[in-house]
Amino acid sequence: MHAYRTHSCTALRASDVGQQVRLSGWIHRKRDHGNLLFIDLRDHYGLTQIVTDSDSPAFAALERLRVESVITVTGTVVARSAETVNANLPTGEIEVRAAEVVIQSAAEELPMPVAGEQEYPEDIRLRYRFLDLRRERLHRNIMLRSQVIASLRRRMVEQGFTEFQTPILTASSPEGARDYLVPSRVHPGKFYALPQAPQMFKQLLMVAGFDRYFQIAPCFRDEDARADRSPGEFYQLDLEMSFVTQDDVFAALEPVLAGVFEEFSGGKHVTPAGTFPRIPYRESMLKYGSDKPDLRNPLVISDVTEHFVGSGFGLFDKIVGSGGKVRAIPAPGAGAMSRKFFDDMNDWARGEGHAGLGYINIKDGVPGGPIAKNHGEEGTAKLIAELGLGPNDGVFFAAGKELQAAKLAGAARTRVGEQLGLIEQGVYKFCWIVDFPMFEYDEDAKKIDFSHNPFSMPQGEMEALETMDPLDILAWQYDIVCNGVELSSGAIRNHRPDIMYKAFEIAGYSKEDVEKNFSGMLNAFKYGAPPHGGSAPGVDRMVMLLADEPNIREVVLFPMNQKAEDLMMGAPSPVNLKQLRELNIRVVEPQKG
Numbered sequence: 001m002h003a004y005r006t007h008s009c010t011a012l013r014a015s016d017v018g019q020q021v022r023l024s025g026w027i028h029r030k031r032d033h034g035n036l037l038f039i040d041l042r043d044h045y046g047l048t049q050i051v052t053d054s055d056s057p058a059f060a061a062l063e064r065l066r067v068e069s070v071i072t073v074t075g076t077v078v079a080r081s082a083e084t085v086n087a088n089l090p091t092g093e094i095e096v097r098a099a100e101v102v103i104q105s106a107a108e109e110l111p112m113p114v115a116g117e118q119e120y121p122e123d124i125r126l127r128y129r130f131l132d133l134r135r136e137r138l139h140r141n142i143m144l145r146s147q148v149i150a151s152l153r154r155r156m157v158e159q160g161f162t163e164f165q166t167p168i169l170t171a172s173s174p175e176g177a178r179d180y181l182v183p184s185r186v187h188p189g190k191f192y193a194l195p196q197a198p199q200m201f202k203q204l205l206m207v208a209g210f211d212r213y214f215q216i217a218p219c220f221r222d223e224d225a226r227a228d229r230s231p232g233e234f235y236q237l238d239l240e241m242s243f244v245t246q247d248d249v250f251a252a253l254e255p256v257l258a259g260v261f262e263e264f265s266g267g268k269h270v271t272p273a274g275t276f277p278r279i280p281y282r283e284s285m286l287k288y289g290s291d292k293p294d295l296r297n298p299l300v301i302s303d304v305t306e307h308f309v310g311s312g313f314g315l316f317d318k319i320v321g322s323g324g325k326v327r328a329i330p331a332p333g334a335g336a337m338s339r340k341f342f343d344d345m346n347d348w349a350r351g352e353g354h355a356g357l358g359y360i361n362i363k364d365g366v367p368g369g370p371i372a373k374n375h376g377e378e379g380t381a382k383l384i385a386e387l388g389l390g391p392n393d394g395v396f397f398a399a400g401k402e403l404q405a406a407k408l409a410g411a412a413r414t415r416v417g418e419q420l421g422l423i424e425q426g427v428y429k430f431c432w433i434v435d436f437p438m439f440e441y442d443e444d445a446k447k448i449d450f451s452h453n454p455f456s457m458p459q460g461e462m463e464a465l466e467t468m469d470p471l472d473i474l475a476w477q478y479d480i481v482c483n484g485v486e487l488s489s490g491a492i493r494n495h496r497p498d499i500m501y502k503a504f505e506i507a508g509y510s511k512e513d514v515e516k517n518f519s520g521m522l523n524a525f526k527y528g529a530p531p532h533g534g535s536a537p538g539v540d541r542m543v544m545l546l547a548d549e550p551n552i553r554e555v556v557l558f559p560m561n562q563k564a565e566d567l568m569m570g571a572p573s574p575v576n577l578k579q580l581r582e583l584n585i586r587v588v589e590p591q592k593g
Contacts, residue, residue, distance in 0.1 A: 001020075006022045013091070018077060025043035026069070026134065027041065027068060034054075037053075037059055038095075039098075046089070046091065048096060050062075058098040065107075067110070073100070073101055077096055078094065112131055117137055122561060126568060145543045151264070152539070155259055159212075163216075164213050169193075170193055170195050173196060178222035179194065179220075180232075185584075195218075198219075203240065203493060204520075212241050213239065217236055218233055218235055219233065225560070235538070243530050249478075250278075260542065276480075278432045281437065289412075291479065292479065292485065296424040296484075297417035297422060307326070307383050307386075308375075313375045316397070325402045328397055330395050330416075334361065334394030335361045337361075339361070345359070355399075355400075359396045360380065362391060362392060414484075432479070433479040436479075437471065438451060438470070439451055439506060453475070453477055455521075456476055458499070465506060480537060489535070490533065495525055540552050
């Protein structure tokens, strides 16, 4: 018999009754019934109930052990009585009567329980992450993550992609998020950077002629944590393709994403591959107030600016007169609710730093609220008719500069959808956001600058750059969004140096600036570069959605806290003077005050 186990803790069934077996694992729970002691023994695979009585030598050994001690049990499989069968466990028809117990490792008193899913403070969970990972939900999430990555790899290979590994130590990038820097011992005063993404390398692979690349790529960015973003590091399904249009990238990626979500969704409906809606950026900002819309929410925002030109509602009239916009967010059925619902929405908007939300509430066909009162009966009737509101509906209004009004309307759309229970459940709704503007006007710097990715190919290429108003030029850039979560940005790349120089010139950069900052890429493009494009959906965010977790921390093995600290390993940590001298660097303490 094997020294530790003949079976895992999920393997035994009624057909094994009478067998002598050996199991190893952690004591998950103990139940002492006086002369009988029941142990739930847990390993990676599942649970098996162990039973022993006071006459057995195993009883004394098990009785004194704390939960989470590691033991090896040898005994006989017996059938449970009908009334004690546990239908919720694969092993619920049997138990193992312990004859011998070997203590592999006795546990001390636990800082947090493993059995059960009660919430514990973040600092405790992260400091004792090895205990946290023993808990069923987190253990399941991490296994899901592994399975998702395996599925992604398989699907990418089936699509004709080849996996390559790109460097981890590279050069610092002059833009994007802050780099993590690594001092060089052999080149004093110089630093490597950990890659924010394999962007340059994957494009150079296309220049090198490899055609279809992918990688489950680690990325490193020194940026603050959010619910959907880990501080420090994350993983993405990085891909790049040569001789492709935007449609080709979509056709390659949609079956992978839809397939993975269908495989792990637990039966939830997933937008079928080939049918992901394509929503232009400006349309998305108008209709949804966001460039990452949650299409489970049926509410659509409308631009009602013209209704408030010369309106009796002075505040909106003033905003519109100074070039602002007014957006309307419908609230179906809200007119039947109390005024408190509308006041709470207004208080929420103020709490988010906005001036507030105007509203009209319609009760039995009679409009009420401050806007109806001041806008006038005729104007209000026209507004209600255009918006198609019913006799007991409501509508909220967001006003301000265009982007400000759009963002408030988008946030209000989400809140109204949640408050009224309109968000469709049990679905994963994908969409592409396309046609991002190439340039935008920077109000602070009083100049035209890049809107998103400066290395995207402008639609219309050189002709567009030479003949169009820069603010009207669109880029071959796209985002993939699922249930309001942006999984990645991507683009058809600008592979021509002449177009790159011109695009940067419009944004105020000289040819010398471009050559200084992006010499590696430019140099490669001068020796024959294919048209190419790609994307990089975030693995962590995919798993977060599939696991239905609100925070990305719940699907990462060893995450940092909000301050980018690893409480378990004590990182970041000071280093000794010998190490600093080897690297020719000195620590400068920040100034106090």
